[in-house]
Amino acid sequence: MRHWLRVSWLRSAQANVDADQPGADYVDPDTVDTVLTRAATPVLDAMAQEIDSEPVSLILTDASGTVLRRHLGDTGLAAALDSVHLAPGFRYAETSVGTNGIGTSLEVGAPLLIRGDEHYNGRLRRFSCAGAPVTHPVTGAVLGAVDLTTLAENTNALLLSFAKMVAQRIREQILEEAGELDRALLRDYHLACQHSGRPVIAIGDEVLMMNDLTQRMFDSRDQAAIIDRTRDSRGRSEPFTLLADLPSGVTARLSYRPTFVDDRLAGGIVHIKEQVTRGRTRTAGRGGAPVLRSVVGTSATWTRAVEEVFDACARTEWIVVDGEPGSGRSALVRAVHEYARSGRLLVPVDASAVSVDELLERIATAVDEGADLLIRRVDGLDGDTLDAVSDLLLDEASNSAADDSWVTVTMDSADGLPDTHPLLRLFPRTVPVPPLRHHVDDLPELSRFLLDSMGAENLTLSRAAANQLARLSWQGNVTHLRSVLEDIFRRRRSGTIELDDLPAECRSATRRRLTRIESLERDAVVDALTLHNGDKAAAAQALGMSRATIYRKIREYGIEFGRAPKPERTTRQRRSVSRS
Template sequence: MFSDPCNDRAVMTAWESFLKGDDGRCNTLRSLVDRSWRRCQQARVDPDRQHAPPPIADHALHDLIQTNGDLLEASAPVMACARDFLSETGTMMLLADTQCTILTMEGDPATMDTAGSIQLVPGVSWAERLCGTNAIGTALAVGQPVQIHSSEHYCAGIKRWTCSAAVIRHPQDGEILGVIDVSGLSETYSRQSLALAVTTASRIESRLAAREMELRYRLLEGTMNRWSACAGDGLVLFDRRGWPVKINEYAATAIAARGGDINVAAPARLPAMALTHGSPSAPIGPLPAWMSDDWLVPVMSKGQHIGTLLVMPVPRSGRPTPRPEAAARPAAPRPRNFASIVSHHPPLLAAVDKARQLARSRVPVLLLGETGVGKEEFARGIHEASPSAGGTYVALNCGGLSRDLLASELFGYAEGAFTGARKGGLMGKIEAADGGTLFLDEIGEMPLDLQPHLLRVLEEGELYRLGENTPRKVNFRLVAATHRNLREEVAAGRFRMDLYYRVAVTTLHLPPLRERSEDIVPLSDLFLERFTTAHHTGPRTLGPGVLEWLQAYAWPGNVRELRNAIESMVLMSGTPVIGIDALPPELAGCTGEVSADNTTGPQPKAAPAVCSMAEGELELIRRAIAATGGNLTGAARQLGVAKSTLYLKLKRYGLEPDRQRVRAPV
């Protein structure tokens, strides 16, 4: 395990003989070093190399640091100690990832300056195949603590150094997450350096274990309500690394019915359910054939995506017997070709007629309307009524993703395009929609520097995956949607004029629900029937005064808010007749004075009038925050957006999160 400086001259002689092709084994050469030299020779490492390759670009190192955020957070206190205690020892401590790339380093300033001469600096990979035998690369190659001293290094330019390293493993399954290294010039050799590396790795692993336990508690707490309200569905809760955390009694039946291979008695990690770092909603994938994207529910906590809940419908034979009236009513297939749009409002019906007419052509369509008015229903209807209905319908929300993630989701990427890129690359949403329809929701949120790339795709009919130089031909129908006034965005320099005129060849304005009071009753009936069937509650009707209450409310969240309110009422009511007492808190809280002749209960207080879509959105955000008692995570869930998106909107409207509890209406 330990190097012996007394053998330095003999090891040097053995190295020279090895390079000349003498295969004779030197008695003083450790087997660990001998095997490493042979790996280096097979990899054609240059033994005369004087230093490591140049560091990667700053932005690539930044991405690596983001990807390894948990490892860096756990090691931060340890590295801070190294900055103080190693400052005059002639040694330094380095943290590297699983690709041997140095992420950070602390220690003696003079030694760190000298290390720059051999590129022993952040952003440089010290893998054996690049730099020959060294503690970082060799420790990761063999998966155990390693000490490499002076002439034991394979490359000539590194033989002035001594280094000791130990791998850092995940406390749950032993997966290697990185390596900690203690290095200095040869005269600083000490056996205690290896002991320091091993002890430091153990401390980091302990901090990681505590962090994982905290996340496990938050994951279970965040899904507590789902287990009692699963309505006979099979539930499997996965942590962010793809390990099953909790499984209910129906999961085995649901999984077995679809040919799944999760052993409920002794569940193993499912790599497809591991989350990419910083992703708001997507597993790494691809998912197993028996699993559907529609069954995945992201679990968020404090703005973090910490796990995924798999909700699998159980086949009828495996479900608890539903009530007779619920069993007698089979679930209706999804309406097609605008049939899902229920309305008696003339302007909205005119928009449907215009959409049917536009569906016959391939020109882009821009849907304008507030959040929740049903823009995606229109997009699906246009797709299903168009000549491209046989193709794929692909939807992407541009508002909830970071710039880099949105770029990869839109355009895809080639294998090796960036650190962490999936093997074989990834097809983007544009390419996936080839021959069909691409729906870009909240296109007004698209970063300005990505807009010309989308414009080129629309103009030229071809795209480049990230990291590729060969164009790919695409032919798709674009339907875009936004709640913003794009003309104002163009005037403010936040949206390109040329892209605006390209996506807004034709526009459809969708009126908000507050202007369509005649639609409250048919929509309520539709949602009532849908959710009583879905939750097997038996028939439900709205009691006296409830419809009047719903019609008096302003519905800042539009149809989506009405849908959620009806589902809540179905679940909260224990009787066939749903009374006012089942109204969601945010509706019931909007009461005024009780009149003397009131026979149906309190009357709703009219919501404040709004004069623009932005004001409507602001009012909706305020109501959602008020309804959740200032809980931004709950408010984001109620609004159907990521918490990061909610924070951006709060910033845009000049509202500080810590002031929302005070400023929100009650």
């Protein structure tokens, strides 16, 4: 048995694949237009004509092995393929159905032919299949696979050649399309530079350009902050405008306009306008924000949020504080209240954690007692409850004795209430709290604060570990960072946190959100590398995958792995080197 085939059978056995019945899972097909499907459609339509009346099927899958399209040269083959679920929507990963042309070619990362009796599953042995991965011609990322399947008696070496040819034509189509999209983005970029007279950035899937005016007006720290904010615009097909507080103290207005080729998104152009708000000027320092005890951060974006909440609290102006979950909205309100109104009681009420009756009773009690109020997550309430809350707060606002009361509500920025909602009429201002990824320069100070708060005073972050943490997207924000540090503290009580001490999820710097299966796979690769001290060949063998596959997984997930320090030379070794 060929080596890669033997290893594939071992992987299939370790995955507990049923050797009698194919266990392909059905996945609701993703109908989203992708780079792969756009490029593959004209190629597959043309190739389908080449196999007309031939006893073979031409199949396209995504990177997980899920069948996206199936072309039949002979319709008589359809019933046989349906009987083993080799049809659109079914996932033919090796871990599900064992050794097969689709899953194994994706696992190995190379084209291969699986003859009938080489299939791990008995019911698949009536077929032969040739699979070829489709990789992105620029990034090298695996996008999917092309597969040709026929009955075992029709096995021919030309199957593999045909599959490889189709995969190569799809790659060429991707490259041609990418070139067309990039040319359109470049055209709009040049037009914007010529006519706007402003700093301009162009951003696409694989393209990032900034004009000379951007580089002259903003230093490297401001440029990095602008790029970080514009990164969120990738893939957005509608115009939008946002304000970005830069490290220099300046607020920049970023206006994004998408670029299309027909109905395909090529990227977008960001026009940048510097604007100074409320007397702020470009300066290296900021002195308007109070020094709070229970939250930390000195970045421009975080400091602005602190200043605005503090200003509202000092003037007892009712405000909405919005942002992503875990970004520190409630912690900021409590910290400002402790600093500015320490003599008054702040009553926090989590609208999503109590019943409707308890929520209204606690709000009413706080109102009657003249306490300040923090109502969290009001956007999760239904319409009737929101109306009842609005009525209570309206009574409080109309009470002349309530002039000294301060009410704050928090909302999720993605699921907030519409601006016209009656409740929001009681709150003249909304203060956005930035997600952690927009003020990662606060991460070292924030990490130190969180470690101290959990009793880990003797634990410090190395420069390499801190740099790696700063590269992450932190979808869970500060709450996510705290859970990571708590996980490290459970395993290490003192010393320096090195790169290898970080959890598996923090050793991957990919910006896209991973599926549950992808997260488990990433963690398994990181654990194997840790166990074998970075030896990729040994880690691949332990995981039952090829060396090419583990290198691909490391690139795909952006896995960082610290190198073991070189052993210290003995005195005799140093003298020997000196003499030589």
